[in-house]
Amino acid sequence: MAKRRAPRRDDQVDAVRTINWFRTLCEHVGEERPRYIQCALDPDSLSESAYGKKIPNSKFKFYAEGKHVPSTAFVEKVEQVVKGSSWALNHVLWSVLRERGLIGKYARDWVRELVPEIQSLVFTSDNELRLNGNRHYVGSLERRASVDGLTALTILLKLSTEAGDAEQAWNFAHSIFRVLLIIGPELDEQTIAERVFDLYASRIFPLVSFNGLVMDFENYPFLKMTHTLGVFADRLRQQYGSYRDRKMPSFYALQILNGQHYDLKDLLQPPVKQTTPVPIASA
Incomplete structure:
Protein backbone atom coordinates (compact mmCIF):
# COMPACT_ATOMS: atom_id res chain seq x y z
CA MET A 1 0.00 0.00 0.00
CA ASN A 90 -12.94 13.57 4.18
CA HIS A 91 -14.41 11.73 1.20
CA VAL A 92 -11.73 10.44 -1.12
CA LEU A 93 -13.09 12.61 -3.95
CA TRP A 94 -11.41 15.62 -2.35
CA SER A 95 -8.04 13.80 -2.41
CA VAL A 96 -8.52 12.92 -6.08
CA LEU A 97 -9.36 16.51 -7.01
CA ARG A 98 -6.53 17.86 -4.89
CA GLU A 99 -3.83 15.71 -6.49
CA ARG A 100 -2.16 17.49 -9.43
CA GLY A 101 0.50 14.87 -10.13
CA LEU A 102 0.43 11.23 -11.20
CA ILE A 103 -2.03 9.11 -9.24
CA GLY A 104 -0.98 5.55 -10.10
CA LYS A 105 0.43 4.83 -6.64
CA TYR A 106 -2.74 6.05 -4.91
CA ALA A 107 -5.47 4.87 -7.28
CA ARG A 108 -6.13 1.37 -5.89
CA ASP A 109 -6.26 2.60 -2.30
CA TRP A 110 -8.61 5.40 -3.31
CA VAL A 111 -11.00 3.01 -5.05
CA ARG A 112 -11.00 0.73 -1.99
CA GLU A 113 -12.50 3.63 -0.02
CA LEU A 114 -15.59 3.60 -2.24
CA VAL A 115 -18.72 1.54 -1.68
CA PRO A 116 -18.39 -2.19 -2.50
CA GLU A 117 -20.77 -1.96 -5.46
CA ILE A 118 -18.50 0.53 -7.20
CA GLN A 119 -15.39 -1.43 -6.31
CA SER A 120 -16.84 -4.59 -7.86
CA LEU A 121 -17.32 -2.74 -11.15
CA VAL A 122 -13.92 -1.05 -11.26
CA PHE A 123 -11.66 -3.87 -10.06
CA THR A 124 -10.99 -6.86 -12.29
CA SER A 125 -10.82 -10.41 -10.94
CA ASP A 126 -7.04 -9.92 -10.81
CA ASN A 127 -7.44 -6.90 -8.53
CA GLU A 128 -6.44 -4.51 -11.30
CA LEU A 129 -8.33 -1.35 -12.15
CA ARG A 130 -10.45 -1.70 -15.26
CA LEU A 131 -9.30 1.16 -17.49
CA ASN A 132 -10.63 -0.08 -20.79
CA GLY A 133 -14.32 -0.66 -21.26
CA ASN A 134 -17.18 -0.28 -23.66
CA ARG A 135 -20.33 1.80 -23.34
CA HIS A 136 -21.85 -0.86 -21.07
CA TYR A 137 -18.98 -0.41 -18.59
CA VAL A 138 -19.16 3.37 -18.32
CA GLY A 139 -22.95 3.15 -18.40
CA SER A 140 -22.91 0.89 -15.34
CA LEU A 141 -21.06 3.63 -13.44
CA GLU A 142 -23.41 6.32 -14.75
CA ARG A 143 -26.41 4.35 -13.51
CA ARG A 144 -24.88 4.45 -10.05
CA ALA A 145 -24.65 8.23 -10.18
CA SER A 146 -23.34 9.31 -6.80
CA VAL A 147 -20.30 10.90 -5.24
CA ASP A 148 -18.65 7.47 -5.17
CA GLY A 149 -19.47 6.82 -8.82
CA LEU A 150 -18.17 10.26 -9.74
CA THR A 151 -14.97 9.57 -7.83
CA ALA A 152 -14.39 6.27 -9.61
CA LEU A 153 -14.87 7.86 -13.04
CA THR A 154 -12.49 10.68 -12.12
CA ILE A 155 -9.80 8.22 -11.07
CA LEU A 156 -10.27 6.24 -14.29
CA LEU A 157 -10.05 9.39 -16.40
CA LYS A 158 -6.81 10.46 -14.74
CA LEU A 159 -5.29 7.01 -15.14
CA SER A 160 -6.33 6.92 -18.81
CA THR A 161 -4.64 10.25 -19.50
CA GLU A 162 -1.51 9.00 -17.74
CA ALA A 163 -1.61 5.89 -19.95
CA GLY A 164 -1.96 8.04 -23.08
CA ASP A 165 -5.37 6.61 -23.96
CA ALA A 166 -7.09 9.78 -25.16
CA GLU A 167 -10.18 8.07 -26.52
CA GLN A 168 -10.94 6.22 -23.30
CA ALA A 169 -10.28 9.38 -21.27
CA TRP A 170 -12.70 11.24 -23.55
CA ASN A 171 -15.37 8.62 -22.89
CA PHE A 172 -14.83 8.88 -19.13
CA ALA A 173 -15.04 12.68 -19.36
CA HIS A 174 -18.46 12.44 -21.01
CA SER A 175 -19.63 10.05 -18.29
CA ILE A 176 -18.36 12.39 -15.59
CA PHE A 177 -20.28 15.25 -17.18
CA ARG A 178 -23.47 13.18 -17.24
CA VAL A 179 -23.06 12.13 -13.60
CA LEU A 180 -22.47 15.74 -12.57
CA LEU A 181 -25.71 16.73 -14.28
CA ILE A 182 -27.59 13.92 -12.53
CA ILE A 183 -26.31 14.59 -9.01
CA GLY A 184 -26.11 18.36 -9.45
CA PRO A 185 -29.39 19.09 -7.59
CA GLU A 186 -28.15 17.06 -4.60
CA LEU A 187 -24.89 19.01 -4.61
CA ASP A 188 -26.87 22.22 -4.87
CA GLU A 189 -28.78 21.32 -1.72
CA GLN A 190 -25.38 21.35 -0.06
CA THR A 191 -24.69 24.72 -1.79
CA ILE A 192 -21.56 23.28 -3.45
CA ALA A 193 -22.80 22.38 -6.96
CA GLU A 194 -21.19 25.29 -8.77
CA ARG A 195 -17.97 24.98 -6.78
CA VAL A 196 -17.67 21.27 -7.58
CA PHE A 197 -18.38 21.87 -11.25
CA ASP A 198 -15.79 24.66 -11.32
CA LEU A 199 -13.21 22.22 -9.94
CA TYR A 200 -13.97 19.81 -12.77
CA ALA A 201 -14.01 22.59 -15.37
CA SER A 202 -10.60 23.84 -14.25
CA ARG A 203 -8.80 20.65 -13.18
CA ILE A 204 -10.32 17.55 -14.77
CA PHE A 205 -11.91 18.27 -18.15
CA PRO A 206 -8.86 20.23 -19.42
CA LEU A 207 -6.79 17.04 -19.04
CA VAL A 208 -8.66 15.50 -21.96
CA SER A 209 -8.64 16.17 -25.68
CA PHE A 210 -9.60 13.88 -28.53
CA ASN A 211 -9.55 14.35 -32.30
CA GLY A 212 -8.60 17.98 -31.82
CA LEU A 213 -11.55 18.69 -29.53
CA VAL A 214 -11.72 19.81 -25.92
CA MET A 215 -14.67 20.48 -23.66
CA ASP A 216 -15.33 24.18 -23.29
CA PHE A 217 -17.19 25.24 -20.13
CA GLU A 218 -16.48 28.94 -20.16
CA ASN A 219 -19.68 30.64 -18.95
CA TYR A 220 -21.48 27.28 -18.89
CA PRO A 221 -24.79 27.55 -16.95
CA PHE A 222 -24.34 24.36 -14.94
CA LEU A 223 -27.02 25.02 -12.33
CA LYS A 224 -29.60 25.78 -15.01
CA MET A 225 -28.76 22.61 -16.93
CA THR A 226 -28.67 20.26 -13.95
CA HIS A 227 -31.99 21.54 -12.65
CA THR A 228 -33.51 21.31 -16.13
CA LEU A 229 -32.55 17.65 -16.26
CA GLY A 230 -33.87 17.11 -12.75
CA VAL A 231 -37.25 18.69 -13.52
CA PHE A 232 -37.82 16.58 -16.62
CA ALA A 233 -36.61 13.41 -14.89
CA ASP A 234 -39.14 14.03 -12.12
CA ARG A 235 -41.88 14.44 -14.74
CA LEU A 236 -41.03 11.01 -16.10
CA ARG A 237 -41.15 9.51 -12.62
CA GLN A 238 -44.60 10.94 -12.10
CA GLN A 239 -45.73 9.77 -15.53
CA TYR A 240 -44.67 6.18 -14.93
CA GLY A 241 -45.95 6.17 -11.34
CA SER A 242 -46.04 2.58 -10.18
CA TYR A 243 -42.73 1.77 -11.90
CA ARG A 244 -40.67 4.51 -10.33
CA ASP A 245 -39.69 2.55 -7.23
CA ARG A 246 -38.27 -0.23 -9.40
CA LYS A 247 -35.74 2.04 -11.07
CA MET A 248 -32.41 3.43 -9.93
CA PRO A 249 -32.67 7.16 -9.13
CA SER A 250 -30.65 7.89 -12.27
CA PHE A 251 -32.87 5.85 -14.60
CA TYR A 252 -35.10 8.60 -16.00
CA ALA A 253 -32.32 11.18 -16.12
CA LEU A 254 -30.23 8.82 -18.23
CA GLN A 255 -33.17 8.16 -20.56
CA ILE A 256 -33.36 11.91 -21.18
CA LEU A 257 -29.59 12.20 -21.65
CA ASN A 258 -29.78 9.32 -24.14
CA GLY A 259 -32.45 11.14 -26.14
CA GLN A 260 -35.36 8.83 -25.35
CA HIS A 261 -37.62 11.60 -24.04
CA TYR A 262 -38.20 15.35 -24.48
CA ASP A 263 -35.59 15.89 -27.23
CA LEU A 264 -33.09 17.41 -24.80
CA LYS A 265 -30.09 15.27 -25.72
CA ASP A 266 -28.31 17.95 -27.76
CA LEU A 267 -28.98 20.63 -25.15
CA LEU A 268 -27.46 18.46 -22.43
CA GLN A 269 -24.28 17.56 -24.30
CA PRO A 270 -20.98 19.01 -23.07
CA PRO A 271 -19.94 22.00 -25.21
CA VAL A 272 -16.74 21.40 -27.19
CA LYS A 273 -14.38 23.47 -29.27
CA GLN A 274 -11.68 22.76 -31.82
CA THR A 275 -8.11 23.09 -30.61
CA THR A 276 -6.33 22.28 -33.84
CA PRO A 277 -6.82 24.19 -37.09
CA VAL A 278 -9.21 22.60 -39.55
CA PRO A 279 -7.35 22.00 -42.86
CA ILE A 280 -8.59 24.15 -45.73
CA ALA A 281 -9.53 22.06 -48.73
CA SER A 282 -7.49 22.83 -51.82
CA ALA A 283 -9.29 24.21 -54.86
Missing part, protein backbone atom coordinates in the same frame (compact mmCIF):
# COMPACT_ATOMS: atom_id res chain seq x y z
CA ALA A 2 1.43 3.37 -1.03
CA LYS A 3 2.00 5.71 1.88
CA ARG A 4 -0.50 8.54 1.77
CA ARG A 5 0.92 12.00 2.19
CA ALA A 6 -0.78 14.46 4.51
CA PRO A 7 -3.19 16.62 2.53
CA ARG A 8 -1.61 19.78 1.22
CA ARG A 9 -3.41 23.04 1.69
CA ASP A 10 -5.71 23.63 -1.26
CA ASP A 11 -8.01 26.59 -0.75
CA GLN A 12 -10.41 25.68 -3.56
CA VAL A 13 -10.90 22.06 -2.52
CA ASP A 14 -10.81 22.79 1.21
CA ALA A 15 -13.54 25.40 0.86
CA VAL A 16 -15.86 22.96 -0.92
CA ARG A 17 -15.38 20.08 1.48
CA THR A 18 -15.74 22.31 4.55
CA ILE A 19 -18.99 23.79 3.28
CA ASN A 20 -20.19 20.27 2.51
CA TRP A 21 -19.39 19.26 6.09
CA PHE A 22 -21.13 22.30 7.55
CA ARG A 23 -24.26 21.71 5.47
CA THR A 24 -24.40 18.15 6.79
CA LEU A 25 -24.48 19.60 10.31
CA CYS A 26 -27.25 21.98 9.23
CA GLU A 27 -29.36 19.07 8.03
CA HIS A 28 -28.91 17.30 11.35
CA VAL A 29 -29.76 20.33 13.49
CA GLY A 30 -32.50 21.62 11.18
CA GLU A 31 -31.00 25.08 11.11
CA GLU A 32 -28.66 26.96 8.74
CA ARG A 33 -27.45 29.85 10.88
CA PRO A 34 -23.90 29.21 12.15
CA ARG A 35 -24.56 30.46 15.68
CA TYR A 36 -27.34 27.92 16.12
CA ILE A 37 -25.16 25.10 14.84
CA GLN A 38 -22.47 26.14 17.30
CA CYS A 39 -24.93 26.27 20.21
CA ALA A 40 -26.23 22.81 19.33
CA LEU A 41 -22.96 21.01 18.62
CA ASP A 42 -20.19 22.94 20.36
CA PRO A 43 -21.66 24.80 23.35
CA ASP A 44 -18.33 24.68 25.21
CA SER A 45 -16.84 27.07 22.63
CA LEU A 46 -19.32 29.82 23.47
CA SER A 47 -17.84 32.74 25.34
CA GLU A 48 -19.60 34.34 28.29
CA SER A 49 -20.41 38.02 28.49
CA ALA A 50 -20.21 40.15 31.61
CA TYR A 51 -23.92 39.51 32.02
CA GLY A 52 -23.57 35.75 31.89
CA LYS A 53 -24.93 35.40 28.37
CA LYS A 54 -23.38 32.80 26.08
CA ILE A 55 -22.01 34.42 22.92
CA PRO A 56 -21.04 32.49 19.74
CA ASN A 57 -17.72 33.34 18.10
CA SER A 58 -17.04 33.42 14.36
CA LYS A 59 -15.71 29.86 14.11
CA PHE A 60 -18.83 28.31 12.61
CA LYS A 61 -19.37 31.30 10.33
CA PHE A 62 -15.96 30.52 8.84
CA TYR A 63 -16.97 26.87 8.41
CA ALA A 64 -20.18 27.93 6.67
CA GLU A 65 -18.19 30.04 4.22
CA GLY A 66 -15.47 27.43 3.71
CA LYS A 67 -12.80 29.74 5.08
CA HIS A 68 -11.44 27.48 7.80
CA VAL A 69 -11.10 23.68 7.85
CA PRO A 70 -12.12 22.13 11.19
CA SER A 71 -9.45 20.26 13.11
CA THR A 72 -9.30 16.48 12.98
CA ALA A 73 -10.09 16.25 16.69
CA PHE A 74 -13.15 18.45 16.37
CA VAL A 75 -14.41 16.55 13.30
CA GLU A 76 -14.14 13.30 15.26
CA LYS A 77 -15.98 14.89 18.20
CA VAL A 78 -18.84 16.04 15.97
CA GLU A 79 -18.95 12.63 14.27
CA GLN A 80 -20.04 11.11 17.58
CA VAL A 81 -23.18 13.25 17.42
CA VAL A 82 -23.71 13.62 13.66
CA LYS A 83 -22.90 10.19 12.28
CA GLY A 84 -21.48 10.35 8.76
CA SER A 85 -20.53 14.02 8.92
CA SER A 86 -16.81 13.24 8.67
CA TRP A 87 -17.54 11.48 5.36
CA ALA A 88 -18.68 14.81 3.92
CA LEU A 89 -15.36 16.43 4.82
